[in-house]
Amino acid sequence: DAGVIQSPRHEVTEMGQEVTLRCKPISGHNSLFWYRQTMMRGLELLIYFNNNVPIDDSGMPEDRFSAKMPNASFSTLKIQPSEPRDSAVYFCASSFAGARGTGELFFGEGSRLTVL
Amino acid sequence: EDKVVQSPLSLVVHEGDTVTLNCSYEVTNFRSLLWYKQEKKAPTFLFMLTSSGIEKKSGRLSSILDKKELFSILNITATQTGDSAIYLCAVVSSQGAQKLVFGQGTRLTINP
Numbered sequence: 001d002a003g004v005i006q007s008p009r010h011e012v013t014e015m016g017q018e019v020t021l022r023c024k025p026i027s028g029h030n031s032l033f034w035y036r037q038t039m040m041r042g043l044e045l046l047i048y049f050n051n052n053v054p055i056d057d058s059g060m061p062e063d064r065f066s067a068k069m070p071n072a073s074f075s076t077l078k079i080q081p082s083e084p085r086d087s088a089v090y091f092c093a094s095s096f097a098g099a100r101g102t103g104e105l106f107f108g109e110g111s112r113l114t115v116l
Numbered sequence: 117e118d119k120v121v122q123s124p125l126s127l128v129v130h131e132g133d134t135v136t137l138n139c140s141y142e143v144t145n146f147r148s149l150l151w152y153k154q155e156k157k158a159p160t161f162l163f164m165l166t167s168s169g170i171e172k173k174s175g176r177l178s179s180i181l182d183k184k185e186l187f188s189i190l191n192i193t194a195t196q197t198g199d200s201a202i203y204l205c206a207v208v209s210s211q212g213a214q215k216l217v218f219g220q221g222t223r224l225t226i227n228p
Contacts, residue, residue, distance in 0.1 A: 104161055107158035109158050110158055
């Protein structure tokens with residue numbers, strides 16, 4: 001299995017630009033999570049999906065952030081317009097949730113975003 | 117609100133020392149507690165704990181959970197420079213989907 005695949009790995013953009021981060025979860029997993037990691041705040045859960053449906057988006061900082069999961073094999077996290085304080089590493093992770101699920105999350109390599 | 121608190125936030129020791137990392141939590145509908153190690157990239161899984169008092173062990177690393185006092189510890193004996201990393205504790209709550217809440221992490225540095 002290829003694991004969780006994220007793109008881009010690195011993005012540098014200017015304030016005000018739109019940023020789209022992409023994630024392909026592990027095949028067969030039914031839960032997908034977007035996390036943001038900074039030195040100051042650690043790993044913060046932004047939003048998670050179960051069976052492609054957003055379950056909890058209370059971690060999304062503000063309306064500039066949006067996430068979609070149009071099918072079981074793809075999700076996007078969009079920031080529009082981006083601001084310097086959005087600079088962070090954004091991780092996507094997937095798991096299998098259910099009676100057989102262990103709760104273990106499998107992480108992608110992360111997308112390092114720098115907003116100038 | 118679910119909360120996971122790790123301590124210390126940062127720890128610097130010499131190679132060969134033993135370290136104990138702490139994780140306390142407050143979460144509704146507890147299902148399991150997980151430890152991850154993060155070096156330069158993505159966190160990698162170490163242990164999952166679901167039952168109190170049962171030690172999980174992998175080489176020089178071990179971990180135990182106390183569901184009554186709501187905490188877990190991660191021990192590393194005979195530390196090596198390769199153990200330098202951020203160690204993350206996460207708690208799984210079962211509310212429909214399995215949501216993980218992470219602590220801030222402990223940044224461990226092992227000096228030669």
